Amino acid sequence: MPELPEVENARRVLLRAELPGRSITRANVGWAPTVKQPSLEDFVLGLPSKQILSINRRGKYILLPLDSDETFIIHLGMTGGVSVQPASREVEPMVRHTFHLDDGRVLWFRDPRKFGHLWLTADPYSALPSLGPEPLSDGLTVNYLSEKFRDRNAPVKALLLEQSVVAGLGNLYVDESLFHAGVNPTRHAGSLTTSELVKLKDCIVNSLTNAIAIYDRAREEHWPDPPSALHTWTIPRKAGEPCPRCGAPIATMRVRARGTFFCPSCQPPEA
DNA sequence: AGTACGTCCTGATCGC
């Protein structure tokens, strides 16, 4: 479930691999529906010989501006992951797409469930849906959340999952933020008090910041991959486990068809 | 407009 911290980690992996400055020489698309724009043919013909200038991130999207003034956009979906590999290496089974680089290496896009998406566009911000503020770099304010939540009856969790409200949050970090803020996921968004909004905003920022720091450490120290030690969240994602704050058994429910974990004692249903 | 839910996918896990 790549969310903001995982996508940011992917961005840093590509930076460390010195992707900027390289050009793509060949694009192999193994699952056509992944390409959202332009047509598959134009996408595959359009990428080669263009140099990658930098690697940016907006919400859960990785944006690679090219020297053609176009942008190569990658969305990891639910199971996507990128890595840069030697061309000599045999491509692993779940790698759906490969992008050969002018230095002999290959950018792998691994995507078991094929939920990832790719774009090549001269106008990235109209190709992408409208996105809310970046919680870490734009500065998430209580006033903004208050305005977005005003008169809204939907569960606060549902609104936090909307990328147009806050960019980059997903199921995991929403649960994590609500847990630390002591807010029940089913609370009507409009019913949150100002002090709850203050707490929620801080907990969103802290959850994401902490997770990114853990990924940074994991890369620096070459933690094994995939690691159970690489838990970036603190609330157990298993019913009955003790709440890390009060020890009460963690409960589970479905909110908008999403598996939701919360502490019934720290996050009471009503304010 | 706001809210809710089905759909796409397939590896992992669950339960009989």
Add this chain to the structure above:
DNA sequence: TGCGATCAGGACGTAC
């Protein structure tokens, strides 16, 4: 032990 059923959930489309 094995095998079919269920689960996972980001973003979009559709429906009320």
